[in-house]
Amino acid sequence: AQSVTQPDIHITVSEGASLELRCNYSYGATPYLFWYVQSPGQGLQLLLKYFSGDTLVQGIKGFEAEFKRSQSSFNLRKPSVHWSDAAEYFCAVGAPWRTPLVFGKGTRLSVIA
Amino acid sequence: DTAVSQTPKYLVTQMGxxxxxxxxxxxxxxxxxxxxQDSKKFLKIMFSYNNKELIINETVPNRFSPKSPDKAHLNLHINSLELGDSAVxxxxxxxxxxxxxxxxxxxRLTVT
Structure with a gap:
């Protein structure tokens, strides 16, 4: 069965600093990996996804993530955080044929001046 | 145009x-x-429909009944609401x- 671990429940970074959110997954085959962001009181917005190919994927809002099969990781990065990035971030793993996503428990990002 | 829409956005109701x-x-x-999504923000699948047919039904009380009248719609009906049903x-x-x-x-469903 698939599973996702986000080890950090809450991270605080200064505006302009770099960011890395960790995600580890468990899945027997090549996973379909996603990062979603949820702003307070809002729905889920897809930041980026990985299915195959280049292991470094670019997403919206200046985010990128790197798939590392050997570490079963899909960490999300951003070189310079903006105050508007404060939100809850969810890593998710999927599988072929419309399989529902399995989500991690989320990482709450706070941004300070 | 909104890709996926839900109504209502907020729902406050009493138990039962x-x-x-x-x-x-x-x-x-x-x-x-x-x-x-529970109060701790944990997201978990409840149901999945493909071409109007139920394909996944996780361990959900049978008070929850999804219905898909066509491929574009999927409704969720909940009977006898309980406090623990409060969630997004x-x-x-x-x-x-x-x-x-x-x-x-x-x-956001709030059961009082």
């Missing part, structure tokens, strides 16, 4: 009542889902080769 949440997608997708319910859809799921804005 019956309520419905509606979901519509205009993406032409063939698969729709209901997820529940998200509808999502997917289709084609992309496999990514598009989420609705959520319905």
């Amino acid at each position: 009542n019956d309520k419905s949440i509606k979901c519509e997608q205009n993406l032409g997708h063939d698969t729709m889902y209901w997820y529940k 319910y998200f509808c999502a859809s997917t289709g084609g080769e992309a496999y990514e799921q598009y989420f609705g804005p959520g319905t």
Whole structure:
């Protein structure tokens, strides 16, 4: 069965600093990996996804993530955080044929001046 | 145009009542889902429908009954609401080769 671990429940970074959110997954085959962001009181917005190919994927809002099969990781990065990035971030793993996503428990990002 | 829409956005009701949440997608997708987000923000699949047929039904009380009148709609009816049903319910859809799921804005259900 698939599973996702986000080890950090809450991270605080200064505006302009770099960011890395960790995600580890468990899945027997090549996973379909996603990062979603949820702003307070809002729905889920897809930041980026990985299915195959280049292991470094670019997403919206200046985010990128790197798939590392050997570490079963899909960490999300951003070189310079903006105050508007404060939100809850969810890593998710999927599988072929419309399989529902399995989500991690989320990482709450706070941004300070 | 909103890709995946849900109504209502907020729903406050008393224990024992019956309520419905509606979901519509205009993406032409063939698969729709209901997820529940609990008070700790944990998201978990409840149901999955493909071409109007139920394909996944996780361990959900039978007070919850999804209905899909057509591929673009997936509604969730909840009978005899309990305090523990308070959560945010998200509808999502997917289709084609992309496999990514598009989420609705959520319905915050509060049972008092």
